Amino acid sequence: MTPLSYFLQRGTAMLMVPLIITHLAVIIMAVQGGLSAEEILSRTRGSMLWAGFYGVFVLAASIHAGIGMQTILHEWTPLGRQASANIGHTLIAILWLLGARAIYAVVWA
Amino acid sequence: MTSSDRTLKVDIWRGNEKGEYQSFEVPERENQTVLDVVTYIQRHLDPALAYRFACRVGVCGSCTMTVNGRPRWTCRTHVSRVVKGGKLTIAPLTNLPVIRDLVTDMTPFFEKWRDARGRFVAGDGPKDELAPVQPESRERSAASAAIECINCGVCYSACDVVSWNDDYLGPAALNRAWAAYNDVRDGDRNGILKAVSQGAGCHTCHSHQSCTEHCPVSLNPTFSIAGLKRASLKAKLKGALK
Incomplete structure (x- = not known):
């Protein structure tokens, strides 16, 4: 692990702590009166607050998962450093694209 | 009986x-x-x-x-x-x-001591003057805490990360590098940070603390490695590790 990937891994972990707590708290509050797609979309559509919140969350989670997977692959499988890094970087891109698409769908679509 | x-x-x-x-x-x-x-x-x-x-x-x-x-x-x-x-x-x-x-065969163990640059590099100061090192200074205290290693290899054998990654420098070499880094007389302390930040260096440690648990002389290599992580990250962010 390079100093930069170490910094990103620890930094995204710290960043995600309040995001996860907020995410879980909103889920618990939101399901109190039943849960429907309309209710969720009424809260998220056009909301720059939620777009920003989940934009940061998705980016942090993608980076954290990609770096973590890269380390696990390198240490636990016969894959070499470069192959593990390539898979990790690809995973970051895939997770970010999937997350960005989901944010687009609940905020703008 | x-x-x-x-x-x-x-x-x-x-x-x-x-x-x-x-x-x-x-x-x-x-x-x-x-x-x-x-x-x-x-x-x-x-x-x-x-x-x-x-x-x-x-x-x-x-x-x-x-x-x-x-x-x-x-x-x-x-x-x-x-x-x-x-x-x-x-x-x-x-x-x-x-x-x-x-x-x-202890060769890989000691090769990693060399690769982590745990040796002293003289600075440019006058050779006939003693460098003042205050016994209570932060650097001297950190060096003292790490310096009594007997090179036995117990921590290297106990380390999970070494067992997963042949290239990882390991707790003993990194602990030695931390002691050397805290020697204020060293002429190239940044060189130590460069050495331990390359490849499978200090940032590869998962902080499992098996090294600390098993060390027969009760050293704390995990603490030393954490110090190297902090110091090298600071140096990296300042652009000093190029």
Whole structure:
């Protein structure tokens, strides 16, 4: 692990702590009166607050998962450093694209 | 029955990477160390048994072996503390190539000390002046906490990350690098940070703390590695690691 990937891994972990707590708290509050797609979309559509919140969350989670997977692959499988890094970087891109698409769908679509 | 009548059942690894355990019966004695048991076998039961020792008093770090599954310094490990049901299983250190029986090849271990740049590099100061190092300074305290390593390889054998990643510098080399980094007389402290930040360096550590748990002289390599992580990250963010 390079100093930069170490910094990103620890930094995204710290960043995600309040995001996860907020995410879980909103889920618990939101399901109190039943849960429907309309209710969720009424809260998220056009909301720059939620777009920003989940934009940061998705980016942090993608980076954290990609770096973590890269380390696990390198240490636990016969894959070499470069192959593990390539898979990790690809995973970051895939997770970010999937997350960005989901944010687009609940905020703008 | 007195203790001198009792015997220990001792299984000892024979061979190199490939081999098998051989069983011996060894008389049990008061205040007997694991090294005493191995020495008894070599002197009385099988002179071909290969093992390594020198000082017998916990200074040289050469007699380390895996005893009942844990890496230990055998000269300071009393049998009574580790024996289980009258049995001892003694193997060479893990994470190192086995030369024969209980003797490992320490070359990779010491190559990593070199790669982590744990040696002193003189600065440009006048050679006839003593460098002032305050005993209570933060750097001197950090160096003192890390400096008493006996190079035994126990932490290297205990480290999970070493077992997963052959390139990882390991706790002993990084602990030495931290002691060297905190030597304010060193002429190229940044060079140490560069050395430990490359490839599988200090940032590869998962902080499992097996090194600290097993270190026979109670050092804390995990703490040293955390210091290197902090210092090298700061240097990286300042652009000093190019």
